[in-house]
Amino acid sequence: MLATRRAVDEAFFFRVDTVAATYRTFLAPDRARADGAGGLSRITPDHGWSRDDPPGDDGADGLIRDRPLDGKRQIVATPGRPVVSVQPYLPPVCDCDTCGGYWTVSIKTLDPLLYELTNTTANASWSAYEDSGGCQWSAPLSGTCWGANPSPLNTHWFISSCQKFPSSSYLNLDLTVVGNYYNWDFGNPSQATYVTQTARISLATGIGVSIDWSHYESGEYSSLAFGWFSQNGTNNCF
Numbered sequence: 001m002l003a004t005r006r007a008v009d010e011a012f013f014f015r016v017d018t019v020a021a022t023y024r025t026f027l028a029p030d031r032a033r034a035d036g037a038g039g040l041s042r043i044t045p046d047h048g049w050s051r052d053d054p055p056g057d058d059g060a061d062g063l064i065r066d067r068p069l070d071g072k073r074q075i076v077a078t079p080g081r082p083v084v085s086v087q088p089y090l091p092p093v094c095d096c097d098t099c100g101g102y103w104t105v106s107i108k109t110l111d112p113l114l115y116e117l118t119n120t121t122a123n124a125s126w127s128a129y130e131d132s133g134g135c136q137w138s139a140p141l142s143g144t145c146w147g148a149n150p151s152p153l154n155t156h157w158f159i160s161s162c163q164k165f166p167s168s169s170y171l172n173l174d175l176t177v178v179g180n181y182y183n184w185d186f187g188n189p190s191q192a193t194y195v196t197q198t199a200r201i202s203l204a205t206g207i208g209v210s211i212d213w214s215h216y217e218s219g220e221y222s223s224l225a226f227g228w229f230s231q232n233g234t235n236n237c238f
Contacts, residue, residue: 103233
């Protein structure tokens with residue numbers, strides 16, 4: 001293809017590559033310049049890519065046009081939007097502690113012959129686990145009070161009150177049991193003997209199991225009675 005640029009002394013050949021969408025310009029020989037004075041017509045622009053002087057580098061079709069210094073014009077496709085990797089939805093995983101344990105604290109009142117007269121006990125068990133509903137916590141808490149009625153020596157102990165104070169939350173619990181007792185035949189039937197006992201179990205996150213207990217006696221021959229503490233349990237939470 002031969003075209004002129006306003007004067008026969010500036011004739012050019014255009015070599016078009018329709019596959020690569022490029023073309024190159026070549027200066028026409030002297031004869032072609034002379035012969036083309038009346039027979040050559042200008043190239044009609046076709047959407048910019050084959051124009052000699054396109055207005056701007058980018059086209060509406062999203063192509064970047066680059067014009068090297070050697071006169072070769074190349075159409076380069078701009079990359080599209082980045083591919084977004086879509087991950088399948090996965091339900092959140094519950095970070096649950098799977099653990100458990102139990103503990104028992106018992107306070108007894110013993111007489112001089114080591115016969116048991118009263119008993120105040122706190123019992124706690126716990127379990128952390130995961131199910132379809134997420135992290136779960138179970139902590140049954142209980143307490144008992146007992147008085148010998150009669151004892152092996154035929155004394156009679158009564159329970160005036162047995163109070164329980166439980167509380168529990170995930171990986172935490174607290175249980176206090178308070179037992180109050182009295183006796184009217186430890187010695188003189190007209191004089192009473194009293195005992196108050198407290199047993200406590202606590203479980204705290206990051207600390208573990210803590211226990212506390214107390215024993216108080218008062219009244220007739222109370223100095224002959226004394227408290228005896230025992231505990232038993234295991235914990236694998238922390």
